[in-house]
Amino acid sequence: MAEGDLDGVKNRLADALRASRADFTEIRLERTWASTVAFRGSRLEGATAAREVGGMVRCLNHGKGWGIASFTGVDRLPAMVARAHELSLAVPLDAPLRLAEIPIRTADHASDLDGDVREVPLAAKRELLERLNQEMLASDRRIVDSRATYEDRVVERWLATSSGAMLSDLRPEVRLAAAAMAREEGFLERALESWAVRGGWRSAQDTDHLFRAAARRAIALLSAPKVKAGTYPVVLDPRCLAALLHQTLGHLSEADTLGDRAELDQLMRPGRRVASDLLTVGDDGSASSLPGSMPFDDEGAPTQNTLLVQHGVLVGRLHTRETAGRAGTRPTGNARAGSFRQAPSARLTNTYVASGQGSLEDLLRPIRHGLYCCDAMGGDVHQGRFTLTTGFGQLIRDGRLAETVRPMVLTGDVAETLQRLDAVAGDFRWNLQATSCGRPASGRIPVADGGPHVRVDGVVVGGDSA
Amino acid sequence: MIAPLLERAARRATLADAIEQSDETTLLEFAGGRPVRASASYSHGTALRVVAEGKVGNAGSAVEDPDDLVSRALASAQLGEVATITLPHPAPLPTVVTHMPRAASASLGDLTDLGHLVRDRLGGERVELGLSVERSVGMVRVANTAGLDAAYDVSLVSLTAEVSRMQEGRRLVVRAGLCGADLPALRDLELLVAMLRQRLGWAEREAEAKLGRQRVGFLPTALPPLLLSVEQALLGKAALHGGSPLARKRGTRAYSEQLTLVDDPLLDGRPGSRPLDDEGTASRRLPLVQAGEVAAFLYDLETAGRVGAMPTGHGRRTTFGKPQPACSNLVVEPGTATWDEVLGAVGDGLIIELLRPGTQTNVMGGTFALPAMLAWRVQGGAVTGLAPEVTVAGNVHDLLSRVVTVGADLTWVGSRAMPPLVLDGVSVF
Structure with a gap:
């Protein structure tokens, strides 16, 4: 595909669709420009620019399953259409697959490139990151090492189906990550900060605060005490809350996860109360300029704001065309794939907890001895129980924030913990961390999350994560 | 081209x-x-x-x-x-x-x-x-x-x-x-x-796990998330930057003498097998840990050049990344213990079959707290049932210095071949 050869691509897609012998054919093509700069300490690890072109064909025939072929380059497209058709014929199904209808559209979308990163020399990207990294390293003699990464991507996508859809989209993305390592008297601590937007070079300019914050926190953790294991009233910051919701209700709202497991389907049946009535959760792929934002998903369905939990009660799920067809409902614009190498499945986009009332101070005030849990380094849910490792925290003493404490592990039964949520502040914000979500079958996708501060009356804290 | x-x-x-x-x-x-x-x-x-x-x-x-x-x-x-x-x-x-x-x-x-x-x-x-x-x-x-x-x-x-x-x-x-x-x-x-x-x-019965520090047997399927810490610490690059807990320990005892780790790209028909690495260095068998002693680090050409070491033939490249050192086939040398002897060594404890990876906060440092997806209760040297909802925690580098028993049966999990290992002092909660 030559640069700017949009009409050429459309003709190629139309020709391939006409030649397909399958009952339904869907073609995705992608062209990606990406660059990465990385420092470790003051040493440049690498500065590279990459370009990639590839695609995926999915074919479906009556009474048969999906036949899928992915490929690099575009010259193989006609052969891949034939191959996907042949693969579909090889999987006879007892119950036919039904794809829910979506609006048939032809549209070309172009996000604001916000200073097109493709036009910025690699040297300028290195210069930016080197300055930020050096500032982090020089901020305190106790900062002994660092890792700093700049990444940008512009992805041009085309989606065409034998039903008549012909869509294109240009999506920019820029990410920065800072890790500061601090050492004093044999103690080594690490703090991470990251940031991502669907934007470009201009957005990346005002990011000094990330690198300062990582250094400051690594220093603070050097003298931070461990938390004694026990059950505490906790206030979760928007990042910690979002990580908990993403791992729990978020993933459990992805309809194809539920489709495979009858007990999960039952657990997440609409109308069931899963949390305190203060909790409302949604997923909004149509929100503006966030990492999970896009005009249409990887099947061509328009993105939307989907409520998942309203006042503590399950009200919605995230669907692809296939899961919506099975459930007799409409797709929600959540069919996503990490790249042309993966078939889409129902995935989160920008997941949020709706704002409540009051401030962080209001949430802290009644707590005599508790914990303020900030950020998250990782988490997991298994058999209804979660574990979540915070990035750091602070003690709450007599209704006020006190000293910084080391990262801790929160654990408990998901439903019981969310039922004990007793206050939601009115300070909603989107977290612009460079968060991504991975699944073996459909790849790693950029996502965002947001929420206000919340208070939970009684969470089991396992103490120091180390 | x-x-x-x-x-x-x-x-x-x-x-x-x-x-x-x-x-x-x-x-x-x-x-x-x-x-x-x-x-x-x-x-x-x-x-x-x-x-x-x-x-x-x-x-x-x-x-x-x-x-x-x-x-x-x-x-x-x-x-x-x-x-x-x-x-x-x-x-x-x-x-x-x-x-x-x-x-x-x-x-x-x-x-x-x-x-x-x-x-x-x-x-x-x-x-x-x-x-x-x-x-x-x-x-x-x-x-x-x-x-x-x-x-x-x-x-x-x-x-x-x-x-x-x-x-x-x-x-x-x-x-x-x-x-x-x-x-x-x-x-x-x-x-x-x-x-x-x-x-x-085995799963037809459930048996509550005993909590606290104890002997735990790790089956080969449970070992990859733990061995990852050792693999990362053995990368020449990690040793160069001082982040590896094994840095400057070459030739010294770091683990139990029952532990021997070898990288072997010359085993026939395995996922990491290859006659040369991705930078053109001829493949060879490389003992990494010999009876608990750190024997070698893994180098690609660039890292070897930086430290003045010989490349070991462990450069790995993808289309879009720079070469990085990485294991080919990692083999934990088997011991002599039969399955019954492995269970006997656990005595009153647990066998972990599968861990949920992803919640380690410091992979190279070795600290882990991982929920088990599948664990078995062992009592009196026999499996007595499924142990639901347990999490195991500890530090890999520390636990590998407390190897109780190494099983004789080697199992391949992807590009790693491992026997069952019984480790002492694992935290179970």
Whole structure:
């Protein structure tokens, strides 16, 4: 595909669709420009620019399953259409697959490139990151090492189906990550900060605060005490809350996860109360300029704001065309794939907890001895129980924030913990961390999350994560 | 395009090397014992590294455009670090099986039959069965401006089976898999089915785990998330930057003398087998930990150049990344303990079959707290039932200095071969 050869691509897609012998054919093509700069300490690890072109064909025939072929380059497209058709014929199904209808559209979308990163020399990207990294390293003699990464991507996508859809989209993305390592008297601590937007070079300019914050926190953790294991009233910051919701209700709202497991389907049946009535959760792929934002998903369905939990009660799920067809409902614009190498499945986009009332101070005030849990380094849910490792925290003493404490592990039964949520502040914000979500079958996708501060009356804290 | 690419690069750079990789993968996914989805993926890519004016640059592309790739690699080198890279010269390569024509030519029907074979042998078990069969066929070609130009073919077949059922309000999931250059042998498939049946039998009873520090046996399927800490600590790059807890410990005892770890790319037909690494260095067997002593670190060309070490042949490259040191096939040498002796060594404790990875906060440092997806209660040296909802925690580097017993049976999990290990002092909560 030559640069700017949009009409050429459309003709190629139309020709391939006409030649397909399958009952339904869907073609995705992608062209990606990406660059990465990385420092470790003051040493440049690498500065590279990459370009990639590839695609995926999915074919479906009556009474048969999906036949899928992915490929690099575009010259193989006609052969891949034939191959996907042949693969579909090889999987006879007892119950036919039904794809829910979506609006048939032809549209070309172009996000604001916000200073097109493709036009910025690699040297300028290195210069930016080197300055930020050096500032982090020089901020305190106790900062002994660092890792700093700049990444940008512009992805041009085309989606065409034998039903008549012909869509294109240009999506920019820029990410920065800072890790500061601090050492004093044999103690080594690490703090991470990251940031991502669907934007470009201009957005990346005002990011000094990330690198300062990582250094400051690594220093603070050097003298931070461990938390004694026990059950505490906790206030979760928007990042910690979002990580908990993403791992729990978020993933459990992805309809194809539920489709495979009858007990999960039952657990997440609409109308069931899963949390305190203060909790409302949604997923909004149509929100503006966030990492999970896009005009249409990887099947061509328009993105939307989907409520998942309203006042503590399950009200919605995230669907692809296939899961919506099975459930007799409409797709929600959540069919996503990490790249042309993966078939889409129902995935989160920008997941949020709706704002409540009051401030962080209001949430802290009644707590005599508790914990303020900030950020998250990782988490997991298994058999209804979660574990979540915070990035750091602070003690709450007599209704006020006190000293910084080391990262801790929160654990408990998901439903019981969310039922004990007793206050939601009115300070909603989107977290612009460079968060991504991975699944073996459909790849790693950029996502965002947001929420206000919340208070939970009684969470089991396992103490120091180390 | 590797030859014209290096020709062009040689005109503008002091030295250059490249890797060209192509792959065709067919995947069959089964549900309810029948295929429900069939997919194929075709990929081809080339990665180029140049050294120009003493500085190193990398670029990759899936597009056949040598001029563009050379320009991007040179642009990367302009910003790059000064590096001392000595390219390997052409030399006779060791012989190792990486490709089996029978696997490469297997039809979709042959792959479907493999899945049916497992399904039919599991007949009678009241479980939900998930299966996948994947076959990759590919080629790797490595060349450089020192005259090296070598290529080899690859085939890889993997079969994964997962049986599950609801039990006491929880879902019991048991997984097993086979992976190698050839189609799996009937005997291996039957052993896999026997193992699944045995686990389903063990799971018929539940037995509460004893909490606190105790002896825990880790089956090979549970070991990869723990061994990852050791693998990362053995990377020459990690030792160079001082982040590795094994840095400056070469030749000294770091672990129990029962522990010997070897990287071996010359084992026939395994996922990490290859006659040369992705930078052209001939493959060789490399003991990494010998009876608990740190024997060697893994180096790629660039890291070896930085520390003045000999490259060990562990450069790994993808199309879009720079070469990085990485293990090929990692083998934990087996001990002598029979299965009964392994259980006897655990005594009153746990056997962990599968861990949920992903919550380690400090992989190289070795600290972990991982929920078990599948764990067995052991009492009086026998498995007494399924131990639900346990999490194991500790520090890998510390626990590997407290190896109680090493089993005699080696099991391959991807590119790692491991026996069961019984470790003392594991926290269970």
